[in-house]
Amino acid sequence: MIFQLIIVIISFFLDGILSNFLSYMISDLSLFTPYFTIVSIIIIYPFFAKKNNHYFILVGVTGFLYDLFYTNLLFTNTIFFLLIGLIVSALYKKIQLNIITNFFLLVFVIVLYHSIFALSLFIFNVVPITIDNVLYLISHSLILNIIYGEILYLICKYLPHKRQLN
Secondary structure, eight states, X not given: OHXXXXXXXXXXXXXXXXXXXXXXXXXXXXXXXXXXXXXXXXXXXXXXXXXXXXXXXXXXXXXXXXXXXXXXXXTHHHHHHHXXXXXXXXXXXXXXXXXXXXXXXXXXXXXXXXXXXXXXXXXXXXXXXXHHHHHHHHHHHHHHHHHHHHHHHHHHHHSOOSSOOO
């Protein structure tokens, strides 16, 4: 569990560091929006396959810390991260993970995260948001996060652990 915790902590800090250097405002020319914390909670699930409670505790605490440090909406990402954790755990039980399915899972979860976040912003009228804004954020967050997810998948696959990735 230490290795998975280190992955989440490094991803959490990389989110903060890269978001300071890579601008992610609407109509900027940045092609990269980091969501490394979400990517890391997707990749580490197979190591918690027998310990779902530990996984959901880690995901919930990570979401709470993400809210605390990076957003002004307390408990929003906590709920979203837990929802993503539930979806990832259900999908991992249905599919066999390899580098191709990992790619599609990363794309699906990033699109789902942005869609849920935009829907909640729209419903509660926190920020005026349009479909163009959501598509812009999705398209500009996929490149960097997929690269990071695939690298993280390969690192996790080839390191010796009790529970190996497929």
